Amino acid sequence: MSNAIRVSEDLYYIGVSDPDLRTFDIIMKTANGTTYNSYLLKTEDGVIILDTVKEEFQDEFFQKIESLCSYDEIKYIIMHHLEPDHSGALAELTCRAVDAKVFISPMAQPMLKSIAKSDTIKFETVWTNKELKLGSKTLKFLSTPNLHWPETMSSYLVENKVLFSGDVFGSHYYDSRLFDDLVGDFDYAFKYYYDHIMRAFKSHVVKALNIYETLDIDIICNLHGPIIRKNPKKYIELYKKWSHVQERIHGKKIVSIFYVTSYKNTKNMAHSIYDGLQGSENIIANIYDLTALDEQNMIAILEESTGVIIGSPTINGDVPKVVWELLSCMMVLEKLGKIGGCFGSYGWSGEAIEMINSRLKALKFRVPLTPIKIKLIPTKTELYECYSFGVEFGEIVNGKMVEINL
Numbered sequence: 001m002s003n004a005i006r007v008s009e010d011l012y013y014i015g016v017s018d019p020d021l022r023t024f025d026i027i028m029k030t031a032n033g034t035t036y037n038s039y040l041l042k043t044e045d046g047v048i049i050l051d052t053v054k055e056e057f058q059d060e061f062f063q064k065i066e067s068l069c070s071y072d073e074i075k076y077i078i079m080h081h082l083e084p085d086h087s088g089a090l091a092e093l094t095c096r097a098v099d100a101k102v103f104i105s106p107m108a109q110p111m112l113k114s115i116a117k118s119d120t121i122k123f124e125t126v127w128t129n130k131e132l133k134l135g136s137k138t139l140k141f142l143s144t145p146n147l148h149w150p151e152t153m154s155s156y157l158v159e160n161k162v163l164f165s166g167d168v169f170g171s172h173y174y175d176s177r178l179f180d181d182l183v184g185d186f187d188y189a190f191k192y193y194y195d196h197i198m199r200a201f202k203s204h205v206v207k208a209l210n211i212y213e214t215l216d217i218d219i220i221c222n223l224h225g226p227i228i229r230k231n232p233k234k235y236i237e238l239y240k241k242w243s244h245v246q247e248r249i250h251g252k253k254i255v256s257i258f259y260v261t262s263y264k265n266t267k268n269m270a271h272s273i274y275d276g277l278q279g280s281e282n283i284i285a286n287i288y289d290l291t292a293l294d295e296q297n298m299i300a301i302l303e304e305s306t307g308v309i310i311g312s313p314t315i316n317g318d319v320p321k322v323v324w325e326l327l328s329c330m331m332v333l334e335k336l337g338k339i340g341g342c343f344g345s346y347g348w349s350g351e352a353i354e355m356i357n358s359r360l361k362a363l364k365f366r367v368p369l370t371p372i373k374i375k376l377i378p379t380k381t382e383l384y385e386c387y388s389f390g391v392e393f394g395e396i397v398n399g400k401m402v403e404i405n406l
């Protein structure tokens with residue numbers, strides 16, 4: 001077990017390390033393991049604990065607390081995020097620090113009792129402009145939801161110029177040297193973490209950055225990986241750059257058509273839709289054969305596209321794997337404001353088109369047009385229908401209002 005480590009005046013790191021972890025949250029590779037960061041602030045009038053750790057590491061966490069204070073000194077517990085990697089030790093902590101009050105965001109309220117395994121937990125909800133004063137320390141709460149759960153928040157320790165950012169600015173990267181100026185090069189892990197956790201919430205990242213920019217920040221105490229103290233601005237600027245929403249090129253919106261085809265029937269439909277989009281002002285239409293796109297390209301194209309139209313045949317009553325792969329890329333992207341559509345040629349039953357349509361809706365795309373299903377080889381009239389679909393889709397992307405059938 002390592003000891004508690006001083007971060008700045010009266011502030012200590014009491015987090016734990018998980019160096020052997022190789023997969024986080026099922027989807028992320030963690031070649032360097034990770035850490036579950038937690039902090040302890042001492043004041044003349046008592047102690048504040050900021051976040052806890054994953055339950056299986058709680059013994060080490062409690063030993064670190066005990067090396068710094070007694071449990072009856074703990075007055076407050078700040079929970080910036082209730083995901084179990086940070087709230088795992090909360091139930092036991094509230095049993096030991098029986099007088100402590102827990103501070104959470106209002107959105108966290110429905111979850112708190114089940115996580116704390118108690119109906120009688122003392123808590124208070126807080127948001128931007130609320131302050132906690134204890135001794136000579138002032139903690140300002142900041143509402144920064146959806147980073148990466150709806151209930152997340154941040155806080156700022158005024159006297160120490162420390163931002164407690166929650167998952168934001170984290171990385172899954174364990175290095176016992178702890179601070180960004182002492183650890184190895186973790187840039188790859190910082191970007192990978194952003195891409196897999198924060199990218200899907202870009203618009204919320206931008207809102208949080210607007211709040212953080214009003215603060216004078218010397219140290220960022222995040223919830224995973226190295227604490228940032230050498231150059232916090234560098235990491236704030238990276239988040240700003242990555243979160244810039246690029247959905248226009250030369251002032252025009254992008255509509256991307258992705259298709260797969262067995263006998264060129266779906267391909268011909270795709271090209272007719274593409275032709276229909278060509279006349280739309282303020283739109284750049286693109287068309288892609290999905291079988292020749294790798295995942296990183298799919299993600300990049302989806303991210304910049306306001307409109308996404310997917311064409312697919314039906315194979316054995318299902319959607320071909322490559323189309324599912326395209327749809328699964330959306331997990332790491334923000335869907336807000338995106339418009340979807342689908343089409344396809346089929347031989348017998350054509351289930352794939354309905355499945356894609358349902359999936360787009362489930363992903364929270366706006367899906368305004370009825371999908372086009374054509375049996376086998378499209379006729380000239382049917383290709384004209386596809387052309388008209390493209391025209392109307394373009395009009396909708398440009399702001400035309402239509403009633404949506406749910």
Ligand code: FEO
Pocket residue numbers: 081083085086147148149167223224
């Ligand atoms: Fe590190 Fe969203 O939990």
